[in-house]
Amino acid sequence: MFKLERRPTPSNAMVILTPVLAVVLTMIAGGILFAILGKNPFEAIRIIFWDPLFNEVVASYTRPQLLIKAAPLITIALGLSFGYRANIWNIGAEGQFIMGAVAGGAVGLAFYPTESVLIFPLMVLAGAVGGFLWAMIPAFLKIKFNANEILVSLMLVYVAINFLGAMVTGPLRSPVGMNFPVSRNFNEYASAYNGELIANTGLHMGVFVTLAVVIVSYILLKQHIFGFQVRTAGQSPRAAKFSGVNPNVTIAICLGISGGLAGMAGLFEVTGPAGKLSTNFPLGYGFTAIIVAFLGRLNPIGILFAGLLMALTYIGGELAQFQLSVPAASVQVFQGMLLFFMLAVEILVNFRIRFKKKEVA
Amino acid sequence: MNLLKTILAGAALAVGLTGAVSAAEKVKVGFIYVGPTGDFGWSYEHDQGRKAIEEAFGDKVETVFVESVPESADSERVMTQMALSGTDLIFATSFNYMDHVLNVAKKFPNVKFEHATGFKRSDNVSTYSARFYEGRTVIGHIAGNMTKTNTIGYIASYPIPEVIRGINAAYIAAKKVNPDVKMKIVWVFSWFDPGKEADAATALIDQGADIIMQHTDSPAAMTIAEEKGIFAFGQASDMTQFGPNARLSSIIDNWGPYYVARVQAVMDGTWTSTDTWDGIKPGMVKIGEFSDKIPADVQASATAIKDALSAGTMHSFTGPLNKQDGSVWLKDGETADDGTLAGMNFYVEGIEGKIPQ
Numbered sequence: 001m002f003k004l005e006r007r008p009t010p011s012n013a014m015v016i017l018t019p020v021l022a023v024v025l026t027m028i029a030g031g032i033l034f035a036i037l038g039k040n041p042f043e044a045i046r047i048i049f050w051d052p053l054f055n056e057v058v059a060s061y062t063r064p065q066l067l068i069k070a071a072p073l074i075t076i077a078l079g080l081s082f083g084y085r086a087n088i089w090n091i092g093a094e095g096q097f098i099m100g101a102v103a104g105g106a107v108g109l110a111f112y113p114t115e116s117v118l119i120f121p122l123m124v125l126a127g128a129v130g131g132f133l134w135a136m137i138p139a140f141l142k143i144k145f146n147a148n149e150i151l152v153s154l155m156l157v158y159v160a161i162n163f164l165g166a167m168v169t170g171p172l173r174s175p176v177g178m179n180f181p182v183s184r185n186f187n188e189y190a191s192a193y194n195g196e197l198i199a200n201t202g203l204h205m206g207v208f209v210t211l212a213v214v215i216v217s218y219i220l221l222k223q224h225i226f227g228f229q230v231r232t233a234g235q236s237p238r239a240a241k242f243s244g245v246n247p248n249v250t251i252a253i254c255l256g257i258s259g260g261l262a263g264m265a266g267l268f269e270v271t272g273p274a275g276k277l278s279t280n281f282p283l284g285y286g287f288t289a290i291i292v293a294f295l296g297r298l299n300p301i302g303i304l305f306a307g308l309l310m311a312l313t314y315i316g317g318e319l320a321q322f323q324l325s326v327p328a329a330s331v332q333v334f335q336g337m338l339l340f341f342m343l344a345v346e347i348l349v350n351f352r353i354r355f356k357k358k359e360v361a
Numbered sequence: 362m363n364l365l366k367t368i369l370a371g372a373a374l375a376v377g378l379t380g381a382v383s384a385a386e387k388v389k390v391g392f393i394y395v396g397p398t399g400d401f402g403w404s405y406e407h408d409q410g411r412k413a414i415e416e417a418f419g420d421k422v423e424t425v426f427v428e429s430v431p432e433s434a435d436s437e438r439v440m441t442q443m444a445l446s447g448t449d450l451i452f453a454t455s456f457n458y459m460d461h462v463l464n465v466a467k468k469f470p471n472v473k474f475e476h477a478t479g480f481k482r483s484d485n486v487s488t489y490s491a492r493f494y495e496g497r498t499v500i501g502h503i504a505g506n507m508t509k510t511n512t513i514g515y516i517a518s519y520p521i522p523e524v525i526r527g528i529n530a531a532y533i534a535a536k537k538v539n540p541d542v543k544m545k546i547v548w549v550f551s552w553f554d555p556g557k558e559a560d561a562a563t564a565l566i567d568q569g570a571d572i573i574m575q576h577t578d579s580p581a582a583m584t585i586a587e588e589k590g591i592f593a594f595g596q597a598s599d600m601t602q603f604g605p606n607a608r609l610s611s612i613i614d615n616w617g618p619y620y621v622a623r624v625q626a627v628m629d630g631t632w633t634s635t636d637t638w639d640g641i642k643p644g645m646v647k648i649g650e651f652s653d654k655i656p657a658d659v660q661a662s663a664t665a666i667k668d669a670l671s672a673g674t675m676h677s678f679t680g681p682l683n684k685q686d687g688s689v690w691l692k693d694g695e696t697a698d699d700g701t702l703a704g705m706n707f708y709v710e711g712i713e714g715k716i717p718q
Contacts, residue, residue: 058445065438165550169520169717178480179706179716180521181550185460273434279519279550280432280457318439322425323446328397 004351014349019295019305022341023049029341030334039324047323048316048334058319064201066311068273071210072097072265074307076289078217079261081298083254085221086230087237090255092138092153093262094286095160096131100263101270102164103130105277106172108192109184119191124267131263132256134160139255143248149255157286165279172277183277186270194272206268213261217300230254262286295342313338388450388628390414391443392426393436395455395578396553402578402597403552404428406614407454407477413617414624422624432457437464444469450627452620453477455552456521462486473632475623478523480703482634489619490523492640494702495670496612497530497574498677499648499663500594503609504572505535505542506659507592514565515546516558516575516582520717522705524576529709530677531574534666536711545570548717555581566591572609583607592654599649610663611649618644638699641671678702683710 027049031041052062076093083090090096104127111119137156141147168181176184186193194204221227232240233250241247265285274281292310296303317331392411394404411424425443430436436458440451444465450473453462459479466474466486474486482488504513513535517524528546535542545568547561554577562573562582566589573593575582580600586593586607593604595611619637626632639645648667651660669675680691685708691697708716 057447058442061441061445068434069438178522178704179525180456181519181717182457273437275434275460278432278457283431283433283435314435315438315442318427318435319442321427322391322439322443325425328427328429 002353002355004347005354006351007349010349018345018349019309019342022338022345023309025341025345026334026338029337033330033333033337034324034326037326037330039326044320044324044326047320048313048331051319052312052315062315062319064198064203065315066308067207068202068204069314070307070311071207072269072285073289073292073310074303075206075210075213075265076258076262076286077293077296077303077307078213078300079258080289080293081217081296081300081303082221082230082257084234084293084298086233086250086254088251088254089150090135090138090153090258091150091290092135092155092157092160092286093258093289094282094284095153095157096134096259096262097266097269097286098157098160098164098282099134099266100127100131101266101274101277101281102160102167102172103127103263104267105183105186105192105270106167108186108189108271109172111191112184112189115191117191120194120271123192123271124264127267128260128264131266132260134263135255135259136252139252142251142255149251153255161282164277164281168277168279174276181279185276186272187275192271194268202273204268204272206265206272209264209268214300214304221300226253262289291339295339309338310335387421387423388418388624389446389448390422390424390624391440391448391451392424393430393439393443393451393453393455393458394426394428395430395432395458397428398426400553400578401580401600401603403614404454404578406597407452407616410616410620411452414620417621418624418628421628430458432461434461437461440465440474441468444472448472450475450624450632456519456523473627482636484634487623487633487635487637489635489637489639491614491645492638493523493612493614493646494526494530494677495640496646496648497527498534498670499667500574500610500612501531501534502538502666503651503655503659503663504531504574504592504594505537505539506662507609507655508535508539508542508572510569510571511539511541511543512569512571513542513544514562514568514570514573515544516561516565516573516577517546517548518552518577519550520548520706522703525708525716526702526705527576528712529705532712533678533682533709544712546712546714549577551577553578555579558582559585562586562593580604595649601649606654608649609652609655613647613649615644615647641667642673684708685710685712 027045031045034044035041053059080090080093104123107126108119108123138149138152141152142149168183172183174182174184196202196204229245233245270277292303292306296306313335320326321328321331394407396404398404398408411426414422415424427439430439432455443451452475454477456478459481462474462476463481463483463486466483470485476486476488478490479488515528532544545565547564549557549561551557558577558579558581562585565573571591573582573586575596580603583593583600583604587604592609593607595608597614599611599613601608676696678697680695681693682691684690
């Protein structure tokens, strides 16, 4: 038998090397997978990790695309990271993301066809408020009735998906959409369109807001009393109470921040890359962001890189699919391996394996 | 040993030859599919079309595809990457890729695009679809004859004209041979979701349906029909293997001939933006072999209908037909024009329930 024993002080070098090691292990295991599929493993790895960044034909397009794909993941993950540090488990960011998109999108469409520079900021605000309010439901139920926020927030995702469905088949349905359950296209309504800010890159306002949120989160967490409070609330609720932290306020703030950020990300996504509200809008960003938050170890800079790495495997995976004719499932397996190795290596950094005989009690 | 060889050969290739691929004058054709090629329905048949291209042109073409591409900004990115990688012709094979196809097409005026079932075109974007409703007329006729509970179940995806047209066509044909027939419709709001499709099939059977039709992409409903001992029709693909006893016939999408013709047009430099809507006659819609569970006289009458549709002596929508609200749609002998069909957003008289609004 063996058991895991916590290392007294994990090696600092290893903590930094973990992600690198995990990527290398993924490359090896993934390479074997592609070889078994009869593909050139070196080429496959090169296409997934190298080409989106440096291939002369596609990279000028895919580099900004990495940021665009990663932006909502990073924004949502940053919001979640505060709560996760304080042991408040918002699993329903997907629902808050959707509700932000619906709320903000509805505000914009309500003004159609009025043009004004004030409309878009108002939509962003409405998006954040939509996500914030949706997250206040689990917060309220937790504070008032001690209801489990994991279950409540998760269930509200499905409510949000159905609400979106009702909106796009009802009040928000496009009058020119041939009866299809979609809203008007935002790119045909200048005031509500989240278009590219730098020509030919597709980089929209959401990407820049994401970078700002990374910096603000970093400062909040490291320099501000709020960061101290969430960390204490997570590590020792009793100590936090003694130092004057009100746990109910922490719950409300943590869920509020994650809901607001997810809602805002939803608004940027729906008015930019997605282009319209539709039943196809939810793609699971809110769930993937949970992985990103943990891959980045709840650290703002870590989350930035984790989000970019996820985006890289998506975009590189697409390239690999059509350049090597590998099935979509193999790319998903590859992504799964990355997460697996990341977590496995992390465990071995923090714990050591002790083999021992069964002791008699 | 083989594995080792692959790896070694691979290393050499990766180091030496990158970038020098396909310098020859091949026509490169890309496909994006909304589901996996293994859905054995919609995407599977498009992939068969891709293989038909490879078979027809051999060395002169290279085909690439990406499967399970969401109908979102992701599709735009995949098509852009394909266009950047030197693809000459791209088939986007799901309705909701529409706006994304047009966005990418605008950026790559030299790349040709073909969008399945859409209605927006531009100089380098063609649209194509099949008159699946002709197939619905044939299977509706069979279902109307064979239902014992007088209840046909219909699994519908999205309330768009394409789907509503299919429901109407099947109902009209069933009603003609069985005035008591009822149609129960469940909307699943997805093209490919085996779980939801299976749930919908079960719900329909609980409501008394003994024959199931579907406008979704997976064979899930067929397997449920097989389990419950009722009948169903293959959709997009034949689906025999999923319901050897349940399957009565099928509507098969046969994209190969069209795809081959379009690639040929690109090779010849004669490709132009067109709108194609083909039915049974050119072979874009095929009716799968009849099961021997269908009585001989029904097989004969169904074949006659198929032949008449193919010959053009019969139209799926021939008056007298009223809309659901009782108002006159087509007078006696009048047939529906393509414009009305393309935008169809009403049920015909007799269908119960409302189109989700």
